Amino acid sequence: MLSRTADHLFWMSRYMERAENTARMLNVSYETSLLPQSAATAQAGWEGLLSISELLPSYLALHGQVTPQGVMDFMVRDGDNPSSIIACLRAARENARAVRGTLTTEVWETQNQTWLEVNRLLRTGQFERDPGQFFEWVKFRSHLSRGVTVGTMLxxxxxxxxxxxxxxxxxxxxxxxxxxxxxxxxxxxxxxxxxxxxxxxxxxxxxxxxxxxxxxxxxxxxxxxxxxxxxxxxxxxxxxxxxxxxxxxxxxxxxxxxxxxxxxxxxxxxxxxxxxxxxxxxxxxxxxxxxxxxxxxxxxxxxxxxxxxxxxxxxxxxxxxxxxx
Known part of the structure; x- marks a missing residue:
């Protein structure tokens, strides 16, 4: 196999997994924030989320202050943040497109549909209306991608x-x-x-x-x-x-x-x-x-x-x- 083909396949899967992991971390922080707690504890929780991905300095440079809404936007819809969900799904789709001939039709269509659908969800405000449901959708698409890959690829x-x-x-x-x-x-x-x-x-x-x-x-x-x-x-x-x-x-x-x-x-x-x-x-x-x-x-x-x-x-x-x- 050509090294560049292996590279695209490797990173396609890494980015899809990263999108799922980001959704999982955001979901646990979102659910924890609904519990009775002090403002300092809540603040530490959101800062910890950024620390996991080593993004706290980048976030502070852009937004100045850590807020729940700011962190959610930064980690979901900020295309300039390489660890955001939208950036990961875009990168996964672009890597898949580069090796379209190596993938089965089902794998490619799953990646492409995920990219199209996440843009529609963010554009229509689905994320703001129910963040928890949006994170579950990201996890489901990652599960689907993994299952289709194992089920259809040689x-x-x-x-x-x-x-x-x-x-x-x-x-x-x-x-x-x-x-x-x-x-x-x-x-x-x-x-x-x-x-x-x-x-x-x-x-x-x-x-x-x-x-x-x-x-x-x-x-x-x-x-x-x-x-x-x-x-x-x-x-x-x-x-x-x-x-x-x-x-x-x-x-x-x-x-x-x-x-x-x-x-x-x-x-x-x-x-x-x-x-x-x-x-x-x-x-x-x-x-x-x-x-x-x-x-x-x-x-x-x-x-x-x-x-x-x-x-x-x-x-x-x-x-x-x-x-x-």
Missing amino acids: MDEALHFMRLGTFLERADNTARLVDVKFHGRKAHEYFGTPLTPGSTDTAQEYDFYHWSAILRSVSGFEVYRKVYRDVIKPERVAELLILRADMPRSLHASLNEVLANLRLVSSDASSETLRHAGKLRADLAYGRIDEILATGLHAFLTQFLERVNALGGRISREFLLPQKV
């Missing part, structure tokens, strides 16, 4: 590069979400303390809904109940989103997929890229949440993000950039 290198893009992006985003939400709420103060909705303590009751919203942002609330069959505890939320291989959006599950697809496109079993991916996955496969918390969750996730970004760079250099002859 299981060759094209599909493997698309899956690589999807799960690298997912690993990056889940790590950012966990880091900002735990770091921002000083989760270490609550480790070992069960959080229940029936608590008479207002702060603890808020925290129950805070962690519940985080779980729902990664479609993990029902999964948590099924796996742990207990009240929500922050350390278990961290374990579910970092180490559980059977949780679809966890770091471990994402790296399993990255490594599996990397093996399928790598012609050299001793590839340094493959070795780095395997080493990163091994740390998750054999890690324990108590050890991670003891050494520092923030430090662990910061290092993980650095390693994932370095892995993405290695994949680009080895597979996606034209090789010098």
Whole structure:
């Protein structure tokens, strides 16, 4: 496969996944903002959302002050913000158009229809009328795109590069979400303390809904109940989103997929890229949440993000950039 074709497929999937992840983060922030809370807590929540994508300086340069409406507009409809939903869907569609001949008709039509429809929704004010419904629509279109891709594409290198893009992006985003939400709420103060909705303590009751919203942002609330069959505890939320291989959006599950697809496109079993991916996955496969918390969750996730970004760079250099002859 030509490196430029692989590059377009890789980034098409990354941008589609990024649009979904942005919608998930906005939805959890929007729902959390409806809870009774102080103005400072609400402000910290919206600032944390921008920090996840490292966009706080860019936002402040444009808007000066963090407001819920300003953040929503910046992260949804601002075409100059590369991480906004509209920019991600546009980039996904443009990458798909560049390799139209490699995609099945169903995959292309799904990407194209998503782009046309999101413009109609924003133009007609659908987003302002019901932000939650709009975010659910973005998630649905991402699910549809992924399902159509797996269901109609030949299981060759094209599909493997698309899956690589999807799960690298997912690993990056889940790590950012966990880091900002735990770091921002000083989760270490609550480790070992069960959080229940029936608590008479207002702060603890808020925290129950805070962690519940985080779980729902990664479609993990029902999964948590099924796996742990207990009240929500922050350390278990961290374990579910970092180490559980059977949780679809966890770091471990994402790296399993990255490594599996990397093996399928790598012609050299001793590839340094493959070795780095395997080493990163091994740390998750054999890690324990108590050890991670003891050494520092923030430090662990910061290092993980650095390693994932370095892995993405290695994949680009080895597979996606034209090789010098």
